Amino acid sequence: xxxxxxxxxxxxxxxxxxxxxxxxxxxxxxxxxxxxxxxxxxxxxxxxxxxxxxxxxxxxxxxxxxxxxxxxxxxxxxxxxxxxxxxxxxxxxxxxxxxxxxxxxxxxxxxxxxxxxxxxxxxxxxxxxxxxxxxxxxxxxxxxxxxxxxxxxxxxxxxxxxxxxxxxxxxxxxxxxxxxxxxxxxxxxxxxxxxxxxxxxxxxxxxxxxxxxxxxxxxxxxxxxxxxxxxxxxxxxxxxxxxxxxxxxxxxxxxxxxxxxxxxxxxxxxxxxxxxxxxxxxxxxxxxxxxxxxxxxxx
Amino acid sequence: xxxxxxxxxxxxxxxxxxxxxxxxxxxxxxxxxxxxxxxxxxxxxxxxxxxxxxxxxxxxxxxxxxxxxxxxxxxxxxxxxxxxxxxxxxxxxxxxxxxxxxxxxxxxxxxxxxxxxxxxxxxxxxxxxxxxxxxxxxxxxxxxxxxxxxxxxxxxxxxxxxxxxxxxxxxxxxxxxxxxxxxxxxxxxxxxxxxxxxxxx
Numbered sequence: 253x254x255x256x257x258x259x260x261x262x263x264x265x266x267x268x269x270x271x272x273x274x275x276x277x278x279x280x281x282x283x284x285x286x287x288x289x290x291x292x293x294x295x296x297x298x299x300x301x302x303x304x305x306x307x308x309x310x311x312x313x314x315x316x317x318x319x320x321x322x323x324x325x326x327x328x329x330x331x332x333x334x335x336x337x338x339x340x341x342x343x344x345x346x347x348x349x350x351x352x353x354x355x356x357x358x359x360x361x362x363x364x365x366x367x368x369x370x371x372x373x374x375x376x377x378x379x380x381x382x383x384x385x386x387x388x389x390x391x392x393x394x395x396x397x398x399x400x401x402x403x404x405x406x407x408x409x410x411x412x413x414x415x416x417x418x419x420x421x422x423x424x425x426x427x428x429x430x431x432x433x434x435x436x437x438x439x440x441x442x443x444x445x446x447x448x449x450x451x452x453x454x455x456x457x458x459x460x461x462x463x464x465x466x467x468x469x470x471x472x473x474x475x476x477x478x479x480x481x482x483x484x485x486x487x488x489x490x491x492x493x494x495x496x497x498x499x500x501x502x503x504x505x506x507x508x509x510x511x512x513x514x515x516x517x518x519x520x521x522x523x524x525x526x527x528x529x530x531x532x533x534x535x536x537x538x539x540x541x542x543x544x545x546x547x548x549x550x551x
Numbered sequence: 552x553x554x555x556x557x558x559x560x561x562x563x564x565x566x567x568x569x570x571x572x573x574x575x576x577x578x579x580x581x582x583x584x585x586x587x588x589x590x591x592x593x594x595x596x597x598x599x600x601x602x603x604x605x606x607x608x609x610x611x612x613x614x615x616x617x618x619x620x621x622x623x624x625x626x627x628x629x630x631x632x633x634x635x636x637x638x639x640x641x642x643x644x645x646x647x648x649x650x651x652x653x654x655x656x657x658x659x660x661x662x663x664x665x666x667x668x669x670x671x672x673x674x675x676x677x678x679x680x681x682x683x684x685x686x687x688x689x690x691x692x693x694x695x696x697x698x699x700x701x702x703x704x705x706x707x708x709x710x711x712x713x714x715x716x717x718x719x720x721x722x723x724x725x726x727x728x729x730x731x732x733x734x735x736x737x738x739x740x741x742x743x744x745x746x747x748x749x750x751x752x
Binding site: 260264335342366389549 | 600601603604628631654657661674681728
């Protein structure tokens with residue numbers, strides 16, 4: 253091998269910081285909890301009715317908090333309004349301007365009708381909200397996928413990885429919310445195991461789908477061009493090994509799968525631990541994608 | 552990268568860096584800083600230095616880098632507020648009064664040619680010294696290069712010096728696989744040096 257050494261180069265910095273990873277995490281939780289809330293009120297699955305109201309409240313609150321992260325990451329936060337005035341249809345961030353406006357408005361309308369007890373209108377706005385919820389999180393996948401400089405981001409799988417991981421974290425959060433509410437705030441202080449078991453099955457399915465997508469992504473990265481191989485090495489053996497393999501895959505997916513899929517550990521306590529781990533794991537995924545994606549210098 | 556010219560009519564400015572003439576003196580970086588008031592810690596053009604081989608077969612390779620003012624710029628398509636735009640002569644510009652500093656362009660640029668101005672809090676990059684070009688001068692780096700390695704001109708004019716050099720020499724661009732059609736050409740670009748990265752130092 254010919255030795256090649258860089259003697260001088262200009263310093264290199266990452267463009268998108270941790271607030272962006274937090275933003276992606278919160279929109280994911282919001283989209284996930286919205287979709288769970290429509291199971292009962294949009295699709296009439298009575299078992300999930302206890303999730304309806306809390307789901308829409310969380311979806312709305314999370315989506316009000318999430319864009320604050322976008323604002324604090326701007327160099328010129330007071331020019332935020334320009335995002336709604338100058339539109340660039342080829343920019344995924346510009347799509348967000350519409351989605352981040354329409355989705356919370358729809359959440360509020362849907363939630364209002366739900367609390368007023370108007371079943372038909374609730375159903376209509378719940379169903380309208382599903383494509384909006386999918387888009388509001390799917391577009392964040394496009395933000396990364398369309399930035400062609402970053403090989404870890406620039407894949408057609410990215411929007412789908414984001415959607416599935418949103419479901420994973422959303423379901424885990426709703427399990428935690430349901431357990432805490434039943435145990436400490438309900439009249440009978442008894443956990444609704446019928447509801448939890450239904451969510452656990454969904455959670456297992458989503459984790460398996462998530463692992464499949466990530467596995468597919470890595471397998472192709474390993475067998476593509478040199479930069480792609482380098483990106484795969486970064487998360488498998490390099491600087492992001494611990495947070496990706498340890499945090500996202502082992503703690504965030506494999507351990508929860510083990511806890512949820514056998515009868516001995518599938519107790520309220522085991523399910524709680526698994527859900528907490530899943531939520532940490534998905535944050536590790538957002539961090540690996542956003543920060544790790546920028547860790548390979550461009551020159 | 553189809554040919555040296557452009558699909559567009561009219562002027563198309565480009566730069567050619569003849570690495571056989573580059574001394575690695577960093578004059579271009581200094582001239583750029585003073586011409587464009589580039590703050591401490593950031594650069595709009597810089598010279599990457601790479602050492603190849605093992606003694607006694609060694610060589611020091613220079614890769615002067617700057618914004619490629621691409622024909623198909625990623626920064627332009629990802630900017631959510633259209634602060635990045637293109638002049639009719641091909642120079643890719645940033646409206647400093649419009650840039651919100653979301654840094655999406657920085658994340659998307661395959662050449663890492665953009666930086667945040669730590670004083671003005673907006674994103675900036677090389678604009679081929681458009682203010683000098685408009686006054687009939689060449690960019691500051693071209694003007695100052697002691698080896699005459701940098702040549703600036705209109706690639707849509709077949710009689711220009713840059714067109715003649717590109718037509719009669721083997722030329723390279725950085726990362727052609729990114730599909731950005733860069734407008735900074737090199738003669739004698741070492742691919743190993745171009746790909747070498749910081750961590751390997």
